[in-house]
Amino acid sequence: MFFLEAYAVPGQAAFAGMAAVLGLLVGSFLNVVIHRLPIMMLRxxxxxxxxERGEALPHTGRYDLWLPHSACPHCQTPLPAHHKVPLLSWLLLGGRCAQCKAPIGWRYPAVEVLTAALFALVAWRFGAGLTGLAVMSCTALLVALAFIDAETxxxxxxxxxxxxxLGLxxxxxxxxxxxxxxxxxAMAGYGVLWLIFWIFKLITGKDGLGYGDFKLMAxxxxxxxxxxxxxxxxLASAxxxxxGLTMLLAGRHQRGQAIPFGPSLAIAGLLALLLGTHWLSLGIYDY
Structure with missing residues (x-):
């Protein structure tokens, strides 16, 4: 028994390490999703x-997650393959474009490192089976949603x-x-936030939440x-x-200005997934 337990820990650590490498790669792709998906929606x-107006389409060129190829947003120089290596390229370039020396945003390495760390935690928590792979997919989607909502x-x-x-x-x-x-x-998640939305709107005349929040909670x-x-x-509300209070005190937020709720929901959901019912203290499931 001792031998099996001693063998399982190094194997589990090795799988978590491989998951972290996968997380770096997925995080690199998530950066593309975070940047391009809102632009695709606006286009x-x-x-x-x-x-609908019978006018010429303002956007006719292809723009999706695959094309056009990645380029510096400042000088539009296409990025060669060796400048796309997750995290390592950013470190070797000193966080700047090799051509125009413009700074590369902190979000790119942050998303890659965060996704790598979360994938490692998921691998350690759920193992190498289908459940672990599914939770990694959930994690990637939540990371993308949190950053998109925070920015847009x-x-x-x-x-x-x-x-x-996928959850169902x-x-x-x-x-x-x-x-x-x-x-x-799924029904209660959507319905509760929908109800809160309308109660707040009837009292204040303002929109306190967005419909995307309803769907994320669902x-x-x-x-x-x-x-x-x-x-x-x-937890998400707290x-x-x-x-909001931190941003207000730091002068980065005006009183009455909307604050994205998606990142808080995503963090709370990830905590619940990773820590399970021992964190929730409900004793209903044991996963």
């Missing part, structure tokens, strides 16, 4: 409006809806939560089950309040 919206106040359906359906699919075999609890979680419910939602919402 599609502008083209739709022009089409958008939570794209192209990410929230696959996250929701994973829980068909009770990998994280029983399927019936996952279905109720997706978390699909992954975690309905029992986890109260504490997830409580983090949102602390973030």
């Amino acid at each position: 599609d919206s502008a083209n739709f409006v022009a089409l 106040m958008l939570l794209p359906d192209d990410l929230t809806l696959p996250l929701l359906w 699919l994973v829980n068909i075999n009770h990998r994280i939560a029983p399927l019936h609890d996952a279905v109720l979680g 997706a978390l419910g699909a992954w975690l089950g309905w029992q986890a939602l109260p504490l997830v919402l409580l 983090m949102g309040a602390v973030l």
